[in-house]
Amino acid sequence: MVSRIIRRLAQAILTVYVVVTLTFGMIRLMPGGPMDYLRGQLIQSTGGQVSTQQINQLVEAYTNVNPDQPLWSQYIDYVIEIASGDFGRSVVYNDPVSQILAQALPWTLLLMVTSLFLMFVVGVGLGAVMAYHEGERVDLGGTLAGILLNSIPYYVAGILLVYVLGYQLEWFPTGGRMTQSTVVGFNYPFIAGVFHHAALPIVSLVITGFGGWALSMRGNSIRILGEDYLRVAELRGLPSRRISLWYVGRNAILPMYTGLLINIGFIFGGSVILEQIFRYPGVGYYLYTSIGARDYPLMMGGFLVITITVAIGVFIADVTYGYIDPRAGGEGNESY
């Protein structure tokens, strides 16, 4: 168990390191990359009055990459700066990138963790009910609904929800993340406002996403219903409640763990689109804004922050997995 945690931690760190290297490569080596663009922007804004050396110093302040140095030393400096939490400066907001993203991250986490949790719970519950009533009307209806909802892209559902519930009925806000006049803290108006603003994005993710989980859970449960150990459990005269929860439920959920891991990455990546549609200022929203403004430092920072969040999420999911499946402690490599 402990060695498994250490190995997973090493892997999470390796992932982040690879992505840091990737962003360095994109800043430094890509054709038409941020370096030249930023330099052009700076020369223009200073009216061509400053020397190349000064421009390069400014570029370094923004991207953490000093073009004067040899490539290997640029790279080492970049990795060290990122590791110490310095992501450079945003061109548009003229604030440190880390500061902008740090205040946006909790909001993205709120949206995405809630969605992922609800999607999983609703999907697993529905899938179990469908498997229990296999072949009946509930099952057929659930399968159809699951497939239909699963083929709607979440952003399309989001657009429709904003249109109907936001603009037409005006039941929900169409942008922002909290009610204007409320005071941040543990008070009812603030918390109610936060959930009021988060409701539509979460709903659009959950209604288009739970179908896949339900179908998956249903398939797994049905497969397990045919296994020998279940027959043995029945012959032993175990109560059906115990059988359905511990024998069917637990074993049916296990394979869905892979889906959960992959979906952490998927869902946080999706924040770029979702937060833009709902004008919800989270990490994805800033990533999108930075692209429009060609604010490369903020763009690279946003990408890095989302990746780091996902790496941490996958690590946590991985460690907790050991509690659901005791076998994971042994040959942990199979669990992914």
Next chain:
Amino acid sequence: MSHTETTDDDNQPEEGENSLFQVESEIERTRSERYRQWFETWVLASCRIAWGDWRIRVGSAILIAYILMGTVGVLLTDPPTIGEGTRFIGPFESWQFPLGTDNVGRGIMAQIVHATPWMLQMVLAGAVFSTILAVAVGTVSGYKRGTVDSVLMTITDIAMTIPGLPLVIVLSVLLQPRNPLVIGIVLAINAWAGLARSIRSQVLTLREESYIEASRTIGVPTFIIIREDILPNLMPYVVVNFIQAGRNVIFASVALYFLGLLPTSGPNWGVMMNRAYTTAGALYTAETAYWLIFPMVTVILLVLGLILFAQGTDRLFNPRVRARHAGEGKGMKATTGDDEDTTQGMF
């Protein structure tokens, strides 16, 4: 394959005096028989069973309709041009523009049809790329084991953890790809990882099977074992994931075009949605909403066709689900046997 043809029956008499060639021709013939048998069991029989499943019937009908739209449809409808009709003709109002026109008088129908080949190319490129890469990594990793395995799987895990969409966004902003094939590949840049994982675990169990062990013992080259004995067993996973990869490419590409993050070239469903959303206020005014709705429906239908098809083939290939339902006389009703391989399309 060309080798097989030259050593066919009609060439045999000329080389008859050399016994060595005769031996070879016999081997070749059994191989061509094997291909025929493979075709019989995997293609013909599958088609026969598949037709009994309503999801495959509906799914393939939808997919064939899109393929026809992207090939014959493009020839039958004129490409959309600016000012060919009046602005904002509503849907079902004119024969010339069955789905209405946009703010510069272009037919919505023509735009949807002419975007199809482009979309299909992109989807196909992404799906082919990620499937081939996944199969290669998965089989090699599972078969070789040892250091090769741990190196490849570490790479796979990293690729799986990196969130694909932001990476694709950053890459497409820096590279500005315009070719549909390139965009498809960029969009599928980390889609291969999940499939590679599940293929590897399949290969790990397969390689211990007695018939594969036998092949290994008599010294059949690794490449032949993988091609002849292992790959056919992986087909179910490959087919289902090929379709899932295609679905993910559609989701991602339409989203990126909708947000205006990919360079626009030619008609495109996502670009249509973007223009309807940003220029016509289709979200706020019911009169122009159709401009936004039709491309949306086009995307949803295509994805629905793909999912139905994937669900159907999964049911068809999954021996465990099949065995459970065999002899129960329940016929081909809705049954899904998902495995790790299909879970990656949940979101």
